[in-house]
Structures are given as C-alpha cells and as structure tokens.
Amino acid sequence: MNPESMSPSSAKAGDVVLEIPARAEYLELVRAVVAAAAHVDAGIHDDRIEDLRLAVSEATTNAIRAHATLGSDNRIEVRSNVDGDRIEVEVADRGPGFDPESIPDLPDADDPSRLLWESGLGIPLMRQLTDESAWESDNEGSVVRLIVYTSSYLRK
Numbered sequence: 315m316n317p318e319s320m321s322p323s324s325a326k327a328g329d330v331v332l333e334i335p336a337r338a339e340y341l342e343l344v345r346a347v348v349a350a351a352a353h354v355d356a357g358i359h360d361d362r363i364e365d366l367r368l369a370v371s372e373a374t375t376n377a378i379r380a381h382a383t384l385g386s387d388n389r390i391e392v393r394s395n396v397d398g399d400r401i402e403v404e405v406a407d408r409g410p411g412f413d414p415e416s417i418p419d420l421p422d423a424d425d426p427s428r429l430l431w432e433s434g435l436g437i438p439l440m441r442q443l444t445d446e447s448a449w450e451s452d453n454e455g456s457v458v459r460l461i462v463y464t465s466s467y468l469r470k
Contacts, residue, residue, distance in 0.1 A: 328397060333389040334374075336381030336407070344374050344392050351394035352401045357464035365443040366401065366462045372436040373405040373458040380409020380456065399465060400445075405458045412456065414449040 330351045334340040345367045352363045370392070377390045388408040395402050417437050440447050446461040 328395050330394045332392045332394075334392065336378045336386065336388070336390055338375070338378060341371055341374055341378075345371055348392070348394050348403055351396060352462075355396045355401065355464055358396075358401060358462065362462050366403065366460065369440040369443040369447070369460050370403050370405065372440050373403075373460065376436055376458070377405055377407035377409065377456070380407045380412075383410055384408075396464075400461050400463050403460045405460075406455060408455040411451040411453045414451065 330347060332344065332347050334344060348370045349363050349367050352358050352366060374390060374392065381388060381390065386408055391404075391406045393404045393406075414437065437449070440458070440460060444460045445463045446459075448459045450457045450459075
C-alpha cells in the first residue's frame with residue numbers, strides 16, 4: 315500500500331482520520347484519539363486498548379523520525395476504524411522508507427546483551443502488542459497497519 319492511498323478521500327465509513335504535524339508533542343493526541351475510537355466498541359478490553367495505544371505510539375514516533383530525516387513538512391496520517399471483530403489503525407508517513415525485513419532479531423529479553431540495544435525495539439514491540447501487524451514501505455513513505463481483535467480469546 316502506498317501512503318498516497320491513505321488520503322481522507324479514500325476513508326471508509328466509520329474511519330477516524332487524524333493528520334498531525336511530524337512533531338513529538340502530538341503523540342499524546344494520537345494516543346487519545348486511538349483510545350477514544352477503540353472505546354466505541356465495548357468488546358475491547360482496556361488492557362488491549364493500552365497495548366494498541368503503545369503500538370500506535372511506536373509507529374507514530376517512527377513516522378516522526380522518518381520525516382525529520384528529510385526535513386519534511388508533510389503531515390502524518392493516523393486512521394482508526396472499529397469494524398466488527400477488530401480495531402485497525404494505520405499510520406502513514408512520507409519519509410524515506412525502510413526495509414522491514416532488514417530489522418535484526420533481538421536477543422531474548424533476559425539476555426544481558428539486550429541492554430546494548432538502544433533502538434530497533436519498536437517493530438518487535440508492535441508485533442508483540444498487536445494481533446496482526448504489517449509494514450509497507452518504499453522511497454515515498456511507509457504505512458504501518460496494526461490490528462487488535464475485540465475478542466480476548468484471539469489474543470496472542
């Protein structure tokens with residue numbers, strides 16, 4: 315998916331679309347909007363909403379860093395949708411892109427060498443906190459899709 319396809323004009327019914335400047339002071343707004351959208355469905359437990367908030371925060375932080383790399387004034391788009399059995403959030407940026415497969419595997423959490431990792435924890439964290447996650451990226455930007463199912467039995 316190209317970030318161009320994630321414009322408000324392509325929004326689905328029920329989407330909550332937020333466009334923010336690529337600045338860290340907007341992270342709390344993103345977290346609040348995603349949590350509010352998730353609370354629309356009483357089937358999503360609070361702990362799962364908190365997991366999703368953290369995962370979306372990581373994705374948005376990465377998008378902010380991608381824009382900073384280019385010195386871009388483009389906005390980041392965050393789209394949330396509660397649809398039946400899931401809440402789906404997409405974060406789209408216009409950064410330089412990256413290869414999600416190039417992210418090295420991290421040492422186990424109890425491995426002392428894990429303390430040497432200062433970055434690169436966001437994608438593994440997003441994978442752990444959501445039921446599904448996907449990345450699409452090219453030199454025109456990236457889209458991160460995060461899904462949490464409303465039914466607790468589907469949790470990893």
